[in-house]
Amino acid sequence: MKSEILQQIKQYETIILHRHVRPDPDAYGSQMGLAEIIRASFPEKKVYSVGNDEVSLQFLGVVDEVADETYKDALVIVCDTANQERVSDGRFNQGKALIKIDHHPNDDAYGDLLWVDTTASSCSEMIVAFWEAFSEELILNETAARLLYAGIVGDTGRFLYPSTTEETLRLSAHLVTFPFDRPALYRELYELPKNTVKLSGYILQNFVMDENGAATVYLSDTLLNEFEVNPRDASALVSCIENVEGIKAWIMFIQEGPVFRARLRSKGPVINELAKEYGGGGHPLASGATLHNEEEIKEMTAKLQLICAAK
Incomplete structure (x- = not known):
């Protein structure tokens, strides 16, 4: 499959x-790491990265503005996205051809x-x-190495999650041969605004965990406004209770x-x-979902408790 993808990349301008x-x-x-590899390897090609911009990640890169007509004869590659x-x-x-590269379960x-590898720590x-x-x-340059290292670090929790394998570390070794500033990258990835840190204190004081290690945290609009934290920054705190003794899974x-x-995390139960x-x-x-009312929150909580009780 990798060979077929390379042939497609070579074929399209x-x-x-x-x-x-x-x-x-x-x-x-x-996304941007692959774009940089293609750009460095085939400088005559027009290569774009698109999507909604995320302000907190602009230290990694900024997306391109692409006109609709650009898609007419283009190869489109979607990275790290399980479903359409x-x-x-x-x-x-809307392109001429579409490639999916992903490490999530291939439900769509x-x-x-399609190149899907669920054994990989990250896309x-x-x-x-x-x-x-x-x-x-193909040319791997410093810009691509920094981007890909950030992606691996992010999805492995700084190489702490069980998804980190011997292959993860072996491939990451290629990236650290480049002289990008790793301590600075870590700071940019993990520094939090003061208000977000204060919210983490609230979470540590107010999470609820049952006798089987199922835990939940509920952050309302009112609470987020009180701490002056937006939902995106609040999501960054999902792992702040992972070291609680006895915890198995949490939402x-x-x-x-x-x-x-709903941000779901687990130390064992699926x-x-x-x-x-x-x-x-x-x-x-590590999963996520969108719920539409508090009744669904109660249902999901009860189901998580049953999952943890069975383990």
């Missing part, structure tokens, strides 16, 4: 890369070519593997206008099937 809405470092890293509903910029299906097998890891497979033809419910974003019940999805130990 215009290549447009997409990723998912509400992007994280892996979405930016894989989550692709940022709905024009992704869209695209003309950024897959892009490094792609470069390595064709390193005699952070964050109100965002009329809906509630929780992505629970997320799917509410139109979401993700990895077995």
